[in-house]
Amino acid sequence: MLSLTCLGGAGTVTGSKHLLTSGDTRLLVDCGLFQGLKNLRELNWEPLPVAPRSIDAVVLTHAHLDHCGYLPRLLLDGFNGRIHTSAASRDVAELILRDSGHLQEKDADFANRKGFAGNKPALPLYTEHDALRTMQSFTSVPWHQPVPLPGDATLTLRRAGHILGAATAQIDIAGTRIVFSGDLGRYDDPLMHDPEPVAEADYVVIESTYGDRLHSRQDPTEALGEVIERTVLRGGTVVIPAFAVGRAQELLYHIWKLKQGGRLKNVPVYMDSPMAINAGSVFQRHPDEHRLTHYDSVAVGAAATAVREVEHSKALSANRYPKVIISASGMATGGRVLHHIAAYAGDHRNTLLFSGFQAAGTRGRKLLEGAREIKLLGRIIPINAEVQELPMLSAHADSNELMRWLSGFTRPPRKVFIVHGEPEAADALRWRIKQELGWPASVPLQDRSYSL
Structure with missing residues (x-):
């Protein structure tokens, strides 16, 4: 049985973690930190609903903190698999994670010196040393070439625009193809390439950061x-x-x-x-x-x-x-x-x-x-x-650009899951997909498993 569970990035734009389970195989797509509201930030300190050591591999779409920032903690809690991503994302992740660990150490020290931590000493979620150790688990994946993952799965990366190294991730597993958009970039951006189209998928998991908005066309x-x-x-x-x-x-x-x-x-x-x-x-x-x-x-x-x-x-x-x-x-x-x-x-x-x-x-x-x-x-x-x-x-595709990328599929998927967006944005994109494309679409709930 194949299932999808959103451990983060459901109903919010942070903490993206999407778990694919097929039999005994568990693949995690993205592993980000929760940011913003205190009740979300506190989730970074909660144990994952699944044991990190039970996860066979991580696929990283890109290296922004809300997609990669939890990786060192995942290793500290027992994950010992490989982290698969593009070569550029690997290099960006090293910058992001080392800086994150360093800042967390500084913030903990500052809180302790100024007395913000109350009666208990403030601790970092992980350190810069932990971040450096995490980099040893990375495997660089070439563009457009299927590479093996645990559980007889394969991974194919395509450029997503957005930031350096950002990718969409196609995972073929148990006879089913799931495509994760990661964060999609803008079309005709002066720095980054356009998001590359994907022809076919049984299921699509798409971000919705700007699912209810259009960017200004002002220069x-x-x-x-x-x-x-x-x-x-x-x-x-x-x-x-x-x-x-x-x-x-x-x-x-x-x-x-x-x-x-x-x-x-x-x-x-x-x-x-x-x-x-x-x-x-x-x-x-x-x-x-x-x-x-x-x-x-x-x-x-x-x-x-x-x-x-x-x-x-x-x-x-x-x-x-x-x-x-x-x-x-x-x-x-x-x-x-x-x-x-x-x-x-x-x-x-x-x-x-x-x-x-x-x-x-x-x-x-x-x-x-x-x-x-x-x-x-x-x-x-x-x-x-x-x-x-x-x-x-903004480096994020707006609502029209998200629909433009979806229109690149040559046949309708069985279903579209809308993630990485605040509730209004995610539901607005769900409505557009239903009305304009006629595809089944839903906004998944945090920690709820969906059969594929």
């Missing part, structure tokens, strides 16, 4: 330039929380285009994220995974001053000269950007600019919903700065 370079120039004219600084892999590079691309057009001549731009800086070198190591030439890739990286040292980062927070600071994390849940928000959010001349999806419960979501104060670094920070977003910079 993102122009939109970014307008926000920066408006802020600088009033003597302010633009702070941009950005995902270190994907969004940071796209922001640099648009800033590079602005500078090529003679704009931002006297505006200093800083990339205050060692991980984003390192991600730029990963882009150059995988030239076939994006649209940039080697020359342009180097030029885009040079569009901002790299900030690696903590002291330099602190100096940026103290310096009130107009500038642009790009820093992680993208939803303002951790990292150096928190210190920049604390430094600049109280001044009306400054701008906090968000450029990607903000999950429920994150500081980014609260700010976009109009919060006039937020709790940050153990204190309450007033919000007087302008708060803006550039949704057209």
Whole structure:
């Protein structure tokens, strides 16, 4: 008997974990951290409903934290199989997981020193050392070539766009073909290739981050330039929380285009994220995974001053000269950007600019919903700065683009499972699939098994 169980990413955009079970074989597709709302974050500390040692292999569609961030914990709890992903995703995962472990160690230490942990010492979910050990379990998978998985299954990866190395995953097992979209990227993106079509599947598991929305068609370079120039004219600084892999590079691309057009001549731009800086070198190591030439890739990286040292980062927070600071994390849940928000959010001349999806419960979501104060670094920070977003910079396909990818199937699947979306977005996509394609579709519930 073949079944699908969503251990995460059901009714939320975080914590993606999808378990395929066939007889004694268990395959886990993605293994992400829950983020955002406290009740979701607490799930990271709960044991999985299945024993990690009983999972035979993991398939990783891409290396964002909400898809790969639980992997070190999975190993700590007993998983001893292989993690299958594209070569570029393997390299990105090393950056993401090491940084995640490092930040968790720092956050635990900070909580203990400041007394946030109460009577019990705060502990990291895993450490940077645990993340490094996890990398030994990775196996790189070539594009378009079926490779064996445990249980006589096979895996075929195709490019999904979205970020470097992102893939859709086709798993053939027990005479059935299941295709997982992972996170689908945009069509005609300036950096990433278009999502590749898939011809056939018995079942499709598709993300729905923007299942109820369409992205603006406004020129993102122009939109970014307008926000920066408006802020600088009033003597302010633009702070941009950005995902270190994907969004940071796209922001640099648009800033590079602005500078090529003679704009931002006297505006200093800083990339205050060692991980984003390192991600730029990963882009150059995988030239076939994006649209940039080697020359342009180097030029885009040079569009901002790299900030690696903590002291330099602190100096940026103290310096009130107009500038642009790009820093992680993208939803303002951790990292150096928190210190920049604390430094600049109280001044009306400054701008906090968000450029990607903000999950429920994150500081980014609260700010976009109009919060006039937020709790940050153990204190309450007033919000007087302008708060803006550039949704057209999202690396996620919108509702029309999700439907475009689905229309590439040459025959209807038996069923579509809609995951990795908040309830309204997932149900809106379910309705579109039913009305426009006539396919059976449903939104699975967390931890409930569905027979295939």
